[in-house]
Amino acid sequence: MPRPDPSPVSTARPAPRSPVHLPLLLAALAFLAALIVTYMVAGNAQRTAAAELAGNFNFRARDMAASIDRRMDVYEEVLLATSGFLRGSVEIDRGAFAEYYDLLRLNEHFPGIEALGIAAIVPPGRVDAHAAAMRAEGFRDYAIKPPGPRPVITSITRIEPFSGRNLRAFGYDMFSEPVRRAAMEQARDTGHAAATGKVVLVQEGGNGGQPGFLMYMAVYEAGLVHDSLDARRAAIVGWVYAPFRMNDLMRGLGGEHADDLLVEIYDGLAPTADALLYRSSRGAPGRKPLLSYQTTVDSAGRTWTVVIHSMPRFEASLERRTTVAIALTGVGLGMLLALVVWLLASERRRALQLAQGMTVELRASRDRIDAERERVRLILQTAYDAFIAIAPDGRITDWNLQACKLFGWREDEAVGHDVLDLLAPASERAAWRDCLAQFAQRGTCAMLTGPTETTALTRDGHAIPVEVAMTPLPTKHGYGVTAFVRDIRPRKETAERERQRQQGLEDARAALLRSQKLEAVGKLTGGVAHDFNNILHIISANVQLMLRSDDNGRKRLLNILDAVERGKKLAAQLLAFARRQPLHPSVVNLAQLIERMDTLLHRAAGDSVAIRLTMPPDLWNVLVDPNQLENVLLNLVINARDAMEGGGNVTIALANVTIDPADQLAYPGIRPGEFVTIAVSDAGSGMPPDVIERAFEPFFTTKPEGKGTGLGLSMAHGFVKQSGGHIRLASREGEGTTVTIYLPRALQDTPDPAFVPVPH
Numbered sequence: 161m162p163r164p165d166p167s168p169v170s171t172a173r174p175a176p177r178s179p180v181h182l183p184l185l186l187a188a189l190a191f192l193a194a195l196i197v198t199y200m201v202a203g204n205a206q207r208t209a210a211a212e213l214a215g216n217f218n219f220r221a222r223d224m225a226a227s228i229d230r231r232m233d234v235y236e237e238v239l240l241a242t243s244g245f246l247r248g249s250v251e252i253d254r255g256a257f258a259e260y261y262d263l264l265r266l267n268e269h270f271p272g273i274e275a276l277g278i279a280a281i282v283p284p285g286r287v288d289a290h291a292a293a294m295r296a297e298g299f300r301d302y303a304i305k306p307p308g309p310r311p312v313i314t315s316i317t318r319i320e321p322f323s324g325r326n327l328r329a330f331g332y333d334m335f336s337e338p339v340r341r342a343a344m345e346q347a348r349d350t351g352h353a354a355a356t357g358k359v360v361l362v363q364e365g366g367n368g369g370q371p372g373f374l375m376y377m378a379v380y381e382a383g384l385v386h387d388s389l390d391a392r393r394a395a396i397v398g399w400v401y402a403p404f405r406m407n408d409l410m411r412g413l414g415g416e417h418a419d420d421l422l423v424e425i426y427d428g429l430a431p432t433a434d435a436l437l438y439r440s441s442r443g444a445p446g447r448k449p450l451l452s453y454q455t456t457v458d459s460a461g462r463t464w465t466v467v468i469h470s471m472p473r474f475e476a477s478l479e480r481r482t483t484v485a486i487a488l489t490g491v492g493l494g495m496l497l498a499l500v501v502w503l504l505a506s507e508r509r510r511a512l513q514l515a516q517g518m519t520v521e522l523r524a525s526r527d528r529i530d531a532e533r534e535r536v537r538l539i540l541q542t543a544y545d546a547f548i549a550i551a552p553d554g555r556i557t558d559w560n561l562q563a564c565k566l567f568g569w570r571e572d573e574a575v576g577h578d579v580l581d582l583l584a585p586a587s588e589r590a591a592w593r594d595c596l597a598q599f600a601q602r603g604t605c606a607m608l609t610g611p612t613e614t615t616a617l618t619r620d621g622h623a624i625p626v627e628v629a630m631t632p633l634p635t636k637h638g639y640g641v642t643a644f645v646r647d648i649r650p651r652k653e654t655a656e657r658e659r660q661r662q663q664g665l666e667d668a669r670a671a672l673l674r675s676q677k678l679e680a681v682g683k684l685t686g687g688v689a690h691d692f693n694n695i696l697h698i699i700s701a702n703v704q705l706m707l708r709s710d711d712n713g714r715k716r717l718l719n720i721l722d723a724v725e726r727g728k729k730l731a732a733q734l735l736a737f738a739r740r741q742p743l744h745p746s747v748v749n750l751a752q753l754i755e756r757m758d759t760l761l762h763r764a765a766g767d768s769v770a771i772r773l774t775m776p777p778d779l780w781n782v783l784v785d786p787n788q789l790e791n792v793l794l795n796l797v798i799n800a801r802d803a804m805e806g807g808g809n810v811t812i813a814l815a816n817v818t819i820d821p822a823d824q825l826a827y828p829g830i831r832p833g834e835f836v837t838i839a840v841s842d843a844g845s846g847m848p849p850d851v852i853e854r855a856f857e858p859f860f861t862t863k864p865e866g867k868g869t870g871l872g873l874s875m876a877h878g879f880v881k882q883s884g885g886h887i888r889l890a891s892r893e894g895e896g897t898t899v900t901i902y903l904p905r906a907l908q909d910t911p912d913p914a915f916v917p918v919p920h
Contacts, residue, residue, distance in 0.1 A: 183502045191498035198490020206483045213475075214451060215631040215642055221453035221468040222610040222629055224423060227413055228466065229457045229610075231272075235402060236353040236460055238270060239377035242400045248382025250280040250398035251828045254297070254318060255849075261320035263665075272409030273402050274363060274372070275326045277319035278379075279334055279344075280398040283822040284313055293827075294331075296890075305332050314344075314398070325363040329403070332362050340374060346461060347376040348396050349389055355460035358427040358437055361403045369405075371437050373427075375460050376401045406438040420474035422449070426465040429456065437464070441471075450475045455610065482532050489525045493518065546645040552600040552638035554578050554593070566626075566647055568619030583616045585623060596641070603632035603639040613648065625652055698723040745783050745883070749911040750814055750836060750903075751775050753786055754793070761797050768807030771797070775814035782836050783906040784883050792879055795872040796840040796899055803844025803897060813839040817902070830886045834905040841898040847891040855889055876901075 245260055246252055257278070266273050282290045287304060294302040294317070304315045314335040319326050334340040339357050347354035354376050361372045376399045380386040384395035406425070424431065425438040431454070449469035457464050496518045546566045549558035559574040567574075567583060574582060580589045580596070595605040611629045618624060627648050633640040702719045754761075754773060761771055793812075800810045814836065821832045847855065856877045873889075876899075880887045884904045891897035 187498035187502040190501040191494045194490060194494025194497050198487060198494065201490065202483045202486040205486055209482065211633065215633070217451045217470055217474065218453060218631045219629050219644060220421065222455070224413070224421065224468060225455050225457055225466045226611045228410075228425075228464075229459075231409075231413070232355075232457070232459045235270065235273065235375060235404075236377075238264065238266070238273070238276075239353055239375060239400055239402060242276060243377045243379055246278070246379055246400065248380060248384075248397070250278050250317065250379055252278070252318065257318050258320050258322070271411055272404050274361065274405055274408070275319050275321065275329070276400070276402050277316050277326075277329065278398060278400055279314045279376075280317045281396065282313045282315050284309060284311070286820070286822050287313060289823060290315070299330075302331055306336060310336055325365065328365055329362045334374070334401075343374065343462075344376050344399055347378045347399060348392060350461070351378060351380075351386065351392060353377050353460040355462040357462065358435060361405065363403065370407045372403060372405045373437070373459075373462075374401055374403045410438055410440065420471055422469040422471050424467040424469075426467070427462070429463060429465055431465050431467050435465075482529075485528060486525075489521070489528075493521060493525070496521065544646075546647075548579065548641075548643045548645060549633070550579050550596070550641040550643065552635060552640050554580060554596055554600075556582070557640070563645070566618075566624075566645065567616070585615055585617055588615065599630070599632065599641060600638040603634070605630075616645070624649060744787075745785050747781050747906045747908045747911045748784055748786050748789070749779070749781055750838065751779050752911070753789065754812065754814075757790055757793065760790075760794065764794055764798055765801045765810060766807075769801050769804065770809050772809055772811045773814075774811065776816060778816070779814055780816050780834070780836050781906040781908060781911050782903040783908075784903055785879075788879050792876045792901070793838070793840070795876060799872060799899075800840060800842035800844065800897070803842050803846075805844075808843040811839075811841045813837075813841070815839075816905075830902060835885065835902040836905060838901045838903070839898055840900075841896060843896045846893040846895050846897055847889075848893055852889055852891055856887075873899075 242260070261276055264270075264276075266276065282304065291302060291304065304313060310333070312335050314333050316329050316332050316334070319329055322330075335344055337359075339359050343354045343356040356374045356376075358371050359373060360369055361374075364370075364372075378392070378396055379398045379400060380392065380395040381397045384391070386392040386395045410423070410425075419441070421440070423438070423440040424436065426432065426435040427437050428435050449471070451470040451474075453468045455466050457466055500515050500518060544562065546563035547558065547560040548556060548563055551557050556574050556577055556579050559569070559571045563574070564570055569582065580592055584592050599605045611627050613625065613627050615623045616626045625648050627646045628643055629646075630641050630643045633642050699720050702717075702723075706717075754775075758771075765771055797810060797812075804810075817835045817837050819827050819830055819832045819835065823832070856873050877887050880901055880903070886902040888900045888902075889897070890900070
């Protein structure tokens with residue numbers, strides 16, 4: 161029996177196995193693809209965040225430059241208002257100017273103004289007279305600084321607040337310094353406000369200090385035309401000006417986020433170290449800012465270059481968390497995808513499980529991205545200003561909640577419409593359409609160099625004033641626009657209320673002046689009625705007694721005659737006050753007149769008062785009524801005697817005075833000409849300012865009841881004015897009083913024959 165064959169050996173080949181490195185290669189390719197996608201998504205997110213940061217920076221930088229420009233415009237208005245307040249004269253009462261300064265409340269409403277002052281032109285030939293007049297006002301050390309002759313000399317005669325370091329500027333000749341002189345000449349020749357270049361203020365005292373500048377507004381003489389260059393140069397009498405310290409000027413301008421930006425201001429068009437006016441902070445040395453912005457602003461005819469850099473605090477607001485989250489998520493998902501591929505190549509079930517986990521992660525990542533987009537949308541929706549995004553073709557792509565409230569269009573109604581057809585007035589659409597076309601091509605437009613005030617339409621067709629700040633947004637088809645629109649109606653309403661308030665103040669001042677005039681007339685009427693009633697009472701009583709008596713009534717007739725004389729004298733005083741008394745002027749030598757009155761004056765002054773007389777040998781003659789002048793001098797000596805209860809000296813000084821048109825600064829209110837002055841001075845108790853203001857009012861007296869009618873000074877004032885002269889009163893409490901009479905010089909050199917003095 162044959163043996164069976166051994167077990168057959170299989171000849172079939174086993175199935176080929178996959179290379180060991182193939183799953184790893186596929187996993188590596190999947191991971192690389194995930195990294196590429198992650199890089200693209202993260203880069204896009206980073207660019208979006210950077211664009212938002214740049215847009216915010218540009219808006220704030222332009223708003224800062226516009227705020228500087230607006231603040232300087234306000235200061236120009238302050239100087240213009242002060243120039244109008246002066247009404248063509250730099251000779252304003254020091255108290256009135258201080259009251260005007262207090263009314264403006266510059267320290268509260270206009271930060272940065274160091275002071276408000278007046279620079280008056282002093283003719284070279286009148287420097288000594290000007291200095292003497294200022295010293296007579298109480299400034300004994302006053303002098304024009306720097307000393308020395310110059311073609312044009314000016315002096316700071318008024319400055320408020322008149323204290324602290326502002327005292328260093330009092331009397332300073334700003335026209336002597338080239339930088340200040342250039343601005344003063346520009347203000348004089350143009351009639352507009354003019355600012356200086358970079359200077360160190362006189363108030364700094366020569367110790368360096370922070371940089372500053374000054375702004376001037378010319379003051380032209382009232383009544384002279386100044387519609388041409390030659391006319392303006394001929395009519396100039398001085399300037400109103402304001403000095404500024406740059407650090408004080410810029411304080412608070414950036415608000416609570418001022419540390420986010422580094423602001424530099426240069427004088428002129430070149431941002432050089434010598435021209436640096438202001439730097440908000442030093443910053444880290446050698447640090448390169450992420451964002452920069454440069455523009456120019458006009459400051460009263462002076463160009464400033466404003467350079468703004470982003471600071472680390474601002475740059476830290478760049479949202480990098482989204483980019484980091486996308487990068488980490490992408491790397492993680494890439495690793496998961498690589499693992500899934502590797503598992504798919506090695507084990508299907510595990511790959512499916514991991515794929516489900518990856519799907520969950522992808523969904524979570526998408527939710528985070530959607531949440532980030534929603535956060536950005538909510539920020540725009542809750543913004544204070546209306547936000548509008550515009551495509552290069554002019555159609556609206558985004559519209560926030562504030563835009564709905566401002567314009568009345570819902571978001572779904574506004575998106576997709578042409579922004580000009582929706583918001584621009586018909587008369588302005590052509591200009592805006594050209595501007596947006598340029599903006600779409602180049603990202604700039606001449607109309608949009610900064611925040612721009614314009615007019616927009618609401619849904620119901622009403623035009624409202626708005627301020628627009630636009631930032632370019634690059635796209636594939638050109639530049640789109642992101643615009644922030646601010647409603648400026650509240651700001652304009654505030655400005656209008658302020659204007660109405662100022663008008664109300666002016667009306668109140670006019671009403672007060674009318675009231676004071678009526679009060680003076682009432683006092684005059686009451687005093688006249690009282691005195692004449694007393695006179696009539698005396699006459700009536702004596703007549704009635706005469707009717708009842710059988711005697712000859714001589715004593716009664718004398719009483720009546722005395723009352724009539726008192727009435728005659730009262731009428732003469734009232735006529736003198738009203739400048740209606742009949743005068744009999746003649747050419748008089750005042751020295752001879754006072755010598756004839758010597759005995760009468762000493763008798764009126766009394767034994768406790770000594771009278772001193774000073775006069776030049778070549779005293780001019782005057783044309784005046786001698787009898788009325790004697791009454792005036794007698795009243796002045798009696799007033800001086802009454803002011804010195806314990807006795808003292810009364811000085812009568814005569815002098816020749818010539819007042820030129822250029823002397824208006826030293827003799828305010830006195831017309832030019834040749835005068836002989838009579839100054840009656842006492843060493844009495846003096847007068848306070850409120851009494852000086854009312855001294856010439858009729859029936860006003862500080863003497864006890866029965867010791868004065870209150871008509872002496874008012875009669876003297878009326879007589880002097882009727883004679884073509886002037887009268888001035890100077891007094892200080894505790895230092896005595898001086899009454900100075902200016903009488904016009906007579907052309908006749910020889911006095912008239914001596915008049916017969918009226919018996920006294």
